Each structure stands twice: as C-alpha cells, then as structure tokens.
Amino acid sequence: MEIIGALLVSTIAGLSTILGSLVVFLKFKDKHINKFITLSLAFSLSIMLGISITDLIPESTTILLLKFGISRGIIYSLISFIIGVIIIKYLHKLMNNMAKNNDLYKLGILNMIALILHNFPEGIATFMSSYKDIALGLKLGLAITFHNIPEGICIAVPIYYATKSKRKAIYKTFLSGIAEPMGALIAYIFLSKYITDSLISIILLLVAGIMISLAIEVIYPKAEKYHLKKYLYLGLILGLSLILFNYFFL
Numbered sequence: 001m002e003i004i005g006a007l008l009v010s011t012i013a014g015l016s017t018i019l020g021s022l023v024v025f026l027k028f029k030d031k032h033i034n035k036f037i038t039l040s041l042a043f044s045l046s047i048m049l050g051i052s053i054t055d056l057i058p059e060s061t062t063i064l065l066l067k068f069g070i071s072r073g074i075i076y077s078l079i080s081f082i083i084g085v086i087i088i089k090y091l092h093k094l095m096n097n098m099a100k101n102n103d104l105y106k107l108g109i110l111n112m113i114a115l116i117l118h119n120f121p122e123g124i125a126t127f128m129s130s131y132k133d134i135a136l137g138l139k140l141g142l143a144i145t146f147h148n149i150p151e152g153i154c155i156a157v158p159i160y161y162a163t164k165s166k167r168k169a170i171y172k173t174f175l176s177g178i179a180e181p182m183g184a185l186i187a188y189i190f191l192s193k194y195i196t197d198s199l200i201s202i203i204l205l206l207v208a209g210i211m212i213s214l215a216i217e218v219i220y221p222k223a224e225k226y227h228l229k230k231y232l233y234l235g236l237i238l239g240l241s242l243i244l245f246n247y248f249f250l
Contacts, residue, residue, distance in 0.1 A: 006130035007184055009141040010123045014180025016145040017115070020152020021173035024160040037104075037161055038231040039238075041223035044111065044154035046239025048215040051118075051147060052208040054247050057081075060201035060208070067198045080202045084209020088114065092218060107222055108159030108172065114210045115151050115176040121203040123183030124195060131188075146246050148177065150239065 028036050060080075065073035091113060095106040126144060130137025152173045160169035187195055223232055 002131055002134070003188065005134055006127045006137060007181060007188070009130040009134075009137050010126045010184035011181040013126055013141040013144040013148060014119055014123055015174070015177045016148040017152035017155070017173050017177035018170065020149040020154075021156035021170045023153055024156050024166045024169045033161065034226045035228055035231045037157065038223050038226045038228045039235040040153055040157040041219055042232045042235025043150060043239040044157075045215045045219045045223060046236045047147065047150045047154065047243065048114075048211040048219070050240060050243030052211050054243060056204045056208040060204045063197050063201040076202060077205055080205035081209040084206040085213045087206070088210045088213045103222060104158040105162035107218060108155055108157075108162060108169075110214055110218060111154045111158065112172050112176050114207070114214050115155065116179040117210060118204075118207045119148075119176060119179040120183040121200050121207070123180035124187040124191070125200055126180065127184030127187050128195065143246060144180075147242070150242060151176065
C-alpha cells in the first residue's frame with residue numbers, strides 16, 4: 001500500500017507539468033503574441049534560476065558537505081555543476097546544427113531535456129520520501145506540483161509558437177512530466193539499494209548547472225530579442241514571486 005501511495009504522489013506531481021502546457025489554448029491577437037512569448041520566456045528564466053539558487057544548489061551542497069567534509073564536498077559540488085554547464089553547451093551546439101532556423105523550437109527542446117533531467121531524480125526523491133513517510137511525501141509532492149506547472153509553460157510556449165501545434169507542445173511537456181514517475185518506478189525496481197542522498201545531490205547539482213546556463217545563455221537572449229522590456233521584467237517578477245512563495249510557504 002505504501003508503494004502505491006508513493007508512486008501516486010510522484011505521478012501526480014510529475015504530470016502536473018501538463019497543466020502548464022494548457023496555456024497554448026489561450027487566444028492572442030497577432031500584435032500581442034510577442035508580448036506573451038517575452039513574458040513566458042522571462043517567467044521560465046526566473047523559474048529555472050530560482051529553483052536552482054533557492055533549492056537545488058543549497059540543499060544538495062549542504063548534503064555533500066556533511067557527507068564528505070568541506071574540501072571534498074565543495075570539489076564534488078563544483079564538478080557536478082560544471083559538468084551540467086558543459087552538457088547544456090554541447091546540447092545547444094547540437095541543436096543549432098539540427099535546427100538552424102527555428103530558435104523557439106530549439107529552446108523548447110532544450111527546456112524539455114533540462115526538465116526531464118531535473119524531474120527524473122526529483123521523482124526518485126518524491127517516491128523515497130513518500131515511501132518512508134507519506135505525510136512528508138505529500139508535502140514534497142505539493143511543492144513539486146507547484147513548480148512543475150510553470151515548468152510546463154517553459155516547454156509548451158516556445159514549442160507551440162515554433163510549430164503552431166498544440167499536440168506537439170503538450171506531448172513534449174508530457175515527456176518531461178512522465179520522467180518523474182518513471183524515476184520513481186526505476187528507483188523502486190532497480191535502484192533502491194544504491195540510491196543515496198549524496199547521489200541524488202550530485203545529479204541535482206548537475207541539473208542546476210544545466211538550468212542556470214540555459215537560463216542565462218539561451219533563454220535570456222531570446223527573451224530580450226523582442227525588445228519588450230516591460231514584459232521581460234514582468235515575467236521575471238512573476239517567476240521570482242512564485243519561487244519565493246514556494247520557498248517560504250510550501
């Protein structure tokens with residue numbers, strides 16, 4: 001029974017990303033589309049930076065410092081983060097070669113990859129927490145649900161406006177969300193004996209490197225390209241407000 005409950009929590013938290021993708025059903029006049037894209041990209045940028053800075057980096061680094069001591073803990077943290085930066089630079093270069101004339105589509109795919117990598121270990125953490133203590137798991141699942149919805153927006157908006165296909169936007173968002181219960185299931189079937197807080201922390205620091213590099217080097221230049229500073233700043237403020245709410249109240 002504990003297993004079913006833990007898997008259910010992880011599944012609901014993961015698939016909540018689809019709720020964010022539903023923004024593609026909003027109707028905008030042509031003159032407002034660039035405003036919405038700028039707002040959404042800035043919101044995505046803020047969410048990725050916020051999750052990394054307030055959640056992934058401090059918690060994961062603290063676990064590694066406690067486990068390995070200050071010197072080794074810092075080294076492992078930096079190596080994990082730098083590997084994440086290298087990975088996203090490689091993927092960005094690869095996407096540039098594959099889709100040279102469609103920046104929004106490339107951005108949507110990069111967001112999807114980053115968030116799949118983020119959701120997979122997150123699913124493991126949610127499942128293991130729920131399995132040990134369902135009350136703790138529910139609290140963690142609620143917090144994850146809250147920030148997975150805007151993650152869905154990060155993926156769906158650029159893909160939809162690049163392809164004009166709601167189906168593709170929602171499907172790519174679904175792929176990101178399903179990584180969470182898949183991570184939980186794999187954790188239970190294959191990895192339960194090998195998963196440690198240290199291993200999850202190393203993976204999440206790698207993800208933080210991916211998301212910070214993606215936000216600064218890819219998403220921000222794309223959002224700024226539309227020259228709509230008011231909507232850029234508004235998106236940043238909305239994303240930051242959501243992250244702070246999630247940090248202090250969930």
